[in-house]
Amino acid sequence: MIQLDQASRTFQVGDQQVLALREVSLSIAAGEYIAIMGPSGSGKSTLLNLLGLLDRPSGGRYSLDGRDVTGLNEAESARVRRDKIGFVFQFFHLVPRLDAAANVALPLVLAGIAPAERKQRVAQLLADVGLSERADHLPSQLSGGQLQRVAIARAMSMHPALLLADEPTGNLDRATGREVMGVLEGLNQRGATLIVITHDQEIGARARRRIGMEDGRVISDTAT
Amino acid sequence: MxxxxxxxxxxxxxxxxxxxxxxxxxxxxxxxxxxxxxxxxxxxxxxxxxxxxASIGTNLIIVIPGRAETTGAAPGVLSGETTRDLTLEDADAVARIAWVAAVAPLNVGAAQITRGSLGREAVLLGSTAPLLSIRHMHLGLGHFLPPGPSDQATPVCVLGDKIRAELFGNANPLGGWVRIGDRRFRVIGTLAAQGQQMGFNTDEAVVIPVAAAQQLFNTPSLFRILIEARGRAAVPRVKAETLALLKLRHEGEEDVTVITQDAVLxxxxxxxxxxxxxxxxxxxxxxxxxxxxxxxxxxxxxxxxxxxxxxxxxxxxxxxxxxxxxxxxxxxxxxxxxxxxxxxxxxxxxxxxxxxxxxxxxxxxxxxxxxxxxxxxxxxxxxxxxxxxxxxxxxxxxxxxx
Structure with missing residues (x-):
């Protein structure tokens, strides 16, 4: 599903070139559950941003679902993100003024789906993460675990094939973190490709494939 | 989206x-x-x-004697500007132009108007019957100037509202006699109160036949000729014909100024x-x-x-x-x-x-x-x-x- 060919990414910091990603090649099949681990600054997030089309590689090629997406223009990559990729963030990134249902509905709104269908799908999505009763709660009225579950429901609203989670439990206590990982793994079992960045060895151990990174390179790639 | x-x-x-x-x-x-x-x-x-x-009239054309021009510019022309008087005959001639609805000659002057021991200075308008409609004046009591030949100096007058009030008070002014200058005039009507129009207050005016005004002021000339054209479209045409006619009547000299209300407006x-x-x-x-x-x-x-x-x-x-x-x-x-x-x-x-x-x-x-x-x-x-x-x-x- 994902084919990354010697992808690199350099950033200009002042008058210095920083290599965040050095010729990373990666092949990921549909339905895999992958944990990316490594110290901060090792290029994990850069890799995830490339995979999520939020960023472009400075060199190399990236093909998603058999389609070369390296050179897509802004509007086309927005469309791919919308239709194929779901994001879950460490800081949830819910819109504070919108209630849970409206937050979940955002991708559907951006996709131009009619309000009636939206409503129905949002209800189902919230039920899937066990938050049906909290649909009209604002983010400020929800706990961390609930916020992340709303975010997961939002990530799944367009039924993406690829789910990218950047330290989804980084802001949660251990028990809530397990709970959230359970929801994500459930989605993976239903077919979504799940890629999780984590510092947490315990969570890393749950993934079926672990990719270790350091200095912008993949230094280990083990499967269980 | x-x-x-x-x-x-x-x-x-x-x-x-x-x-x-x-x-x-x-x-x-x-x-x-x-x-x-x-x-x-x-x-x-x-x-x-x-x-x-608009309150001073519609489709109005105004003839003013004299012409503003530079004279003596061409070498050999030694004569200065000659201004012929505008006369009542000119006004009568203008009235016969096609597309002219009405013509009112006008003489303006100040005169003492008295009734018994009461007296005051008033603006004297010498004109003819059409003035009422041309200048959009409104009659209060009685009649306006009688129609008829413009050279008839009938001793009648129409009082502005303020003059009427000051000279007659609440008494009926119709048929009463007033003295204007050295002549006696019979009051045949009054104007309704209208207030200021373009800086001129008809309330303080007295209207008498133009011929009487010319005798009173001892002048053969007119101050203005007011012409009302039949409709807006006729204004330029009437203006041109008036100019041509007066030039003809004044021995080929274009010595009048014709302005239209439209142009000023x-x-x-x-x-x-x-x-x-x-x-x-x-x-x-x-x-x-x-x-x-x-x-x-x-x-x-x-x-x-x-x-x-x-x-x-x-x-x-x-x-x-x-x-x-x-x-x-x-x-x-x-x-x-x-x-x-x-x-x-x-x-x-x-x-x-x-x-x-x-x-x-x-x-x-x-x-x-x-x-x-x-x-x-x-x-x-x-x-x-x-x-x-x-x-x-x-x-x-x-x-x-x-």
Missing amino acids: RLADTFALAWGTLAQQPRRTALIGLAMSIGVGAVVVLTALGEGARGYVLEQF ATFDRILTALTLAVGGIAAISLGVAGVLIMNVMLVSVAQRRAEIGLLKALGASAHNVRALFLVEAGLIATLGAAGGVALGLAASFVLGRVYPQLPIVPPLWAVAAAVATAILAGLLFAWLPARRAARLDAALSLTRR
Whole structure:
């Protein structure tokens, strides 16, 4: 599903070139559950941003679902993100003024789906993460675990094939973190490709494939 | 993304910060309101002047003796300017031109008018019967000057309302005798109170037959000839024929000036319209200022909402979607402000109209429309830069930077 060919990414910091990603090649099949681990600054997030089309590689090629997406223009990559990729963030990134249902509905709104269908799908999505009763709660009225579950429901609203989670439990206590990982793994079992960045060895151990990174390179790639 | 959803999202952002929204809207309102009020004032002044002009008559052509010209310019021409008198015969001749509806010769002078021991100075108008309709005067009591040959010096007079009140009080003036200069005149009618018209007050005037006035002032000439054309279209034609006829009657010398009310009116109209536009334009500058304010606030807003913009992009919003969101936000504020401004302007115009009842203060529709359009346009134009900045935000960076 994902084919990354010697992808690199350099950033200009002042008058210095920083290599965040050095010729990373990666092949990921549909339905895999992958944990990316490594110290901060090792290029994990850069890799995830490339995979999520939020960023472009400075060199190399990236093909998603058999389609070369390296050179897509802004509007086309927005469309791919919308239709194929779901994001879950460490800081949830819910819109504070919108209630849970409206937050979940955002991708559907951006996709131009009619309000009636939206409503129905949002209800189902919230039920899937066990938050049906909290649909009209604002983010400020929800706990961390609930916020992340709303975010997961939002990530799944367009039924993406690829789910990218950047330290989804980084802001949660251990028990809530397990709970959230359970929801994500459930989605993976239903077919979504799940890629999780984590510092947490315990969570890393749950993934079926672990990719270790350091200095912008993949230094280990083990499967269980 | 659906248009309705774009509006709903933008509106949600505005509604979340009601004070910010209200303040920018207020800035817009003041600009639009200023344009509406000032153009209303300008139009009021224009309407007032036009009304005054219309009150002295319609399709009016005025003949003035003498001609303003430079003489002695050509070598060999030693004669100076010769001005022939305008005479009653000239007026009678003009009356026979086609498309002339009515002609009134006019002599004006000041004279002492007395009744018994009461006496006062009055403006004496020497004219004929058509003057009443040509000058849009209104009769109070009795009759106006009798029709008939213009050279008949019948000793009758028509009193202005104020003269009547001062000389006769509550007594019936009709049939009474007054003395004007060294002659006696019988009062056959009075004018209704009309007040000031173009700086001339008919209330303080006394109208007598033109021939009587010429005898009284001992002059064969006329002060003016007033001509009313049959319809607006006939005015230029009557003007040309009058000039030609008087030139013929004055031995080929073009020694009269013929002005039309239309020409004077058009000049005033142009001047006052230009004034209204200038004043409105100056007021419109404040719309630009409000636009800059919108830009400023939107730029701050973009900086504050980096994470939200990044999120929208991650969720599949294109740069186009993001730009549309910010533009709609600015457009909504500008529209709200413009609506408030129109309300403000109308209210202020209403109050001004009460304070200056003689000015017909009504904001012109074109000015209201132009102010609203300018406000919305300025809002969108000045929001363009912030919207573009939002659209170009790097999604990955704005999501990670907290």
